[in-house]
Amino acid sequence: MSRDVKGTYRAQSRREEDVKGTYKAQSAAAGAARDTSAETPSARKRRGPTTRMVPVPSQSIVPERDADKNPILECRHLGIDFGGLRAVDDFNLMIGRTEIAGLIGPNGAGKTTVFNLLTKVYAPTRGTILLDGVDTAGMDTPKVSQAGIARTFQNIRLFDSLSVEDNVRIGLHNQIPCGMWSGMLRLPRHWVSEKEFHDKALELLDVFGMAGNADDIAGSLPYGAQRRLEIVRALATDPKLLLLDEPAAGMNPSETAELMDNIVRIRDTFDIAVLLIEHDMDLVMGICEGIAVLNFGKIIAKGTPAEIQSNPQVIEAYLGKQE
């Protein structure tokens, strides 16, 4: 099935075909240099004379304003198998420094699995993840967070029994140092850091106008507020890339509209990149700059919202083939 899609997809657009060709040559060169065994045999055959390569694989797209900078995230041939199931395969993606990118696809396409790969909840079977040019191989989830990837969860995962402020303070954990002994014996360092924790937490909560709820228990907040708090907590880790897993799930149209404004505002204020998974097409088409469509663990299309909306592969993946 996926092979089929790929075939038609290749024949579809000449431009894409060309792009694919150059990309494969580049990946082969990279393979030779890194001596990885993950390359496919066909890529090996295409190993040609050394060409001078640009750091941006031409297959990926980034916003024009970010083109001359290092991409914040680059996935190369990322893949994971669960037993015999190839959940994600040959996932290539590049995200610009200040891009709002979308990852869409039908249910079960592997979108959340991609997030779990990026944050190392799962160890990738194949491929490379470069975060701001740094290979994240060998890092575990806390290390990846410290390196600059923050995320929210599809099913909300707050620290339910703690207060809203404490949730954000825990997000700030690695930003403000204070050792165990300082806290246990109430050394001056503790009081200085607690003040800093308090001020920063309220400042962050204010981004979503939640400073007034600081003392509420996180688990008692309404659903929409819990989703917002998750974003605040993620922002507290001072990320370079924010991963949002269905941020608009369960929200009504007016809440979604507010969320869209907020996401753009967060990007502008914190100067970070955002990658979001979403089923709400108004949100995706409304704020995402580049969109990747995933189906059966493979990317079937990448492009701007306008390109994606008119792409027959995407329409087929979502609505089925027209007889």
Added chain:
Amino acid sequence: MGKLKNLNAATRSNLITYGMVIVLFVVMQSLAAAKAISSSTAGLLVPITAYICLAISLNLVVGISGELSLGHAGFMSVGAFTGVIVASMLAEAIPVGWARLLVSMLVGGVFAGLAGFLVGVPVMRLHGDYLAIVTLAFGEIIKNLLNNLYAGFDGSGLHLSMTNAQALGMDGGKIVINGPQGAVGITKLSNFAMGFLLVLFTLFVVLNLVNSRTGRAIMAVRDNRIAAESVGINTTKYRLIAFVVSAALAGMAGALYAQNFSSIVPKKFDFNTSILILVFVVLGGMGNIRGGIIAAIVLTILPEKLRFIGDFRMLMYAIVLIAVMLVTNNRTIQSKIADLRERLRRRGDDQAALAVDAEGGVVDE
């Protein structure tokens, strides 16, 4: 009072806990001084303070860190026997009783913390029920090791053996720990005041730890491990911190406990003792430090006070346990209690309002 209300909830709750402990100490101490309590109850005072410390320290693992540990008595026994050895070796160096007890408690705490670390490193790979089972096993292992431990000291220093008293190769000197017979001929150094100070110290450490950056990380791991990892918290490290601190505090309590008796056997620190401490924690409410203190007091005194009904007292003990569990988990009863509390609070507010009105009236006139 007004000032108390302005403090944040956690600080206020902590102050109430400290206050409760201090008041209880003053009351019991003056009662004991006035010989108003029976000698059997007076004899329970030091064990109660030790149990309170154990309940508070276990609460750090069970309530705050959210891991079920069934080997707490093991760490208590490490502290107890280390403390006894240290105290008897320092008998001449530090003639002052309370200072010797203090040093023995500190050393006992350090060794128990070390044992906690050694046990914790493999155990922290596990979660939930598996962790509980393995801590139970480690508790039994520690007990059996101590059951075979012979220790004594003479002019040339400390001798340890795992075979028998002869293998110590003692040249005169004194045998402190004699295998299954345990520690014999302990100098009774513990008293109620030292117990009270240890309770305060334990409270200070645990409450401060909970309300700090480290404590928040520990609670984050409890509430949601995956989310905690996603914000960059090393979950194993913080679970281990809770476990080791808890073990060290249990060791200090063990040293206090052991030196309240003239002899103590390793068998005392078996699975039943671990469960007893766990019952204090669960009955007081997991994570509820104050509740654990009250449970430790009530459940230590209750069996003594019920001695007049003979064998039925353990039955009563069980009934109290079941009743508390039922009441705290019954929504109807809970809402009735909440109602009552609300009504009392409103009445208090009304009276306050009346008082304000009255004052206002006076000013107007």
